[in-house]
Amino acid sequence: MNAVALAALGLVKSYGTGALAEPVLRGVSLTLRAGETAVLLGPSGSGKTTLLSILGCLLTPNSGELHVGGARVALGDATARTELRRTRLGFVFQQAQLLPFLSIRENLTLVAENAGLTHTDAGDRASASLARLGLDAHREKLPGQLSGGQRQRVAIARALLHRPPVILADEPTAALDWEHGRAVADLLVAQSRDAHAALLVVTHDTRLVSRFDRVFVMNAGRLDETSKEAFTHHAA
């Protein structure tokens, strides 16, 4: 059995204080192993983004534990959390958020170098990654010259370039049509498995569920795991 890549234990998060405190996460626990892929569903306001933010070391919970890549996260230490994001986490956002004034290759190498790779290593990995994703011909183009689907593929390459044990994706297909969204989701799942990284994708699109190993549903701050079969009628 693969090692645990991401583990959250009893995460509690409220916004506001005292009588005005609004609980968003009510003791959420979650474990993902290396190479495992999971999807997180739930209605708006159910706490998906808050959970993703905490798992991504962007937000601190009121209580609970978080382990990334086998190490416990010092949640109160902002610098340590930034270090974890830099080296052990990969992100894919709803919009690719590529720097519009840098070429595709430069966008990748910038992040890879920030993750600690040498300039040469970052360049080599960026080239290999772009070739693998069929974007080699676009390496010197600016993001504005690419389609939305191509930009998300670059964002996937960026998330995986420094080989983090955990990839977190927030609505990565929301800005794309179904065909391109499906292709991006397939690519994300395949690349994460190849890289032996745990993948958690937040989405509203239940048609994508069949592509993932596990399915979580968030409802009113509580997380439940469910079977894929409940969503099979949507699968394409």
Next chain:
Amino acid sequence: MLLHNRPRLAFTIAGIAVAFFLAAAQFGLLVGWINTLTALIRHARADLWVMAEQTPAFDYGTAIPRQRVNQARSVPGVAWAEGLFMGWNIWQRPDGRRINVELVGLDVSHRGGPWEMHAGELTSVRRSGVVIVDELFTAALGVRGIGDTVELIGQRAEIGGISRGVRTFTASPFVFTSIEQAIRYDRRYRDNEVTYVLAQCAPGADLPTVQAEMRRRLPHTEVLTTREFAVRSARYWMLETGVGITVVLTAALGLGVGAVIMSQTLFAITNDYLAHYAALRALGFHAPSLVACVLTQALLLGTAGIAGGTALFFLAARVSVRTSIPLETTPPVFAALVVASLATCLLASWLAMRTVLRLDPVSVFAR
């Protein structure tokens, strides 16, 4: 980020360049004025100046006995000493209009007079009724050249030479003649009076020692080195009349305008890329590296603007050489201005830096 919006980049650099030029021009005026108002002192090739007590500036000297010249000559270590007359007078142009002038009377070796002649000879002032004026003020004085005649308080004077580069800070042109004729033109002076005694030390003589001895031997006078007298004159005009403060304030205003332009641009650029900054924070970029990005942009904008402003300044300075209002500078003054401008640029990036520092990386996630 800067290059991504080239029109805005060009406008920003142009704005900073103009602001820097404004500040540099103000300081250029200041340096030019200080050089102008101390020019006769500095070009006199004297080590020591003897004057009436509490003389505030070169232009406001009062009479001292001419015997102070001989007394100065007798001080051990003095190579030579001679008198200099300086008094305000009224010049009547050939067309009848009258203007104030500063009449300078020169002694036998013409120390304290023009240091460059455009036409004629400096020695012409030894001739009776002859004066020298500067080429910058011939039009103001209503003369065309050598041989023209005018009046100084009702007494005839003939142009015997035209000097070059003798500007005035007071708006009253300098007119040169001999001490004897100057006293004749200025009835407030007696024949045995001068305004200043100029002295030069003999080779090897110790200037402070000579100065101290001269102070001891010449009663009711002040004995200043050339530098001390130049500083006193500059301080009087720049500080006591408020001119210098005004110029410095205007220069600061110029820098302030540049800072506002820069601040607006950096803030706008930062806001344009806020989502990208948030993404970079989420991807593990530390806040200091993003602040460094903002500061680098500020320095790049500042450097480009300063380079443009510098080119404008030296162009204007070159044009101003032959005018009565020269723009001049010195390496320390210009270096200080560049450093102050770059510091202002960094200060102007504070708003943008604050935005980046306060950025919540969670905002990168869709809610």
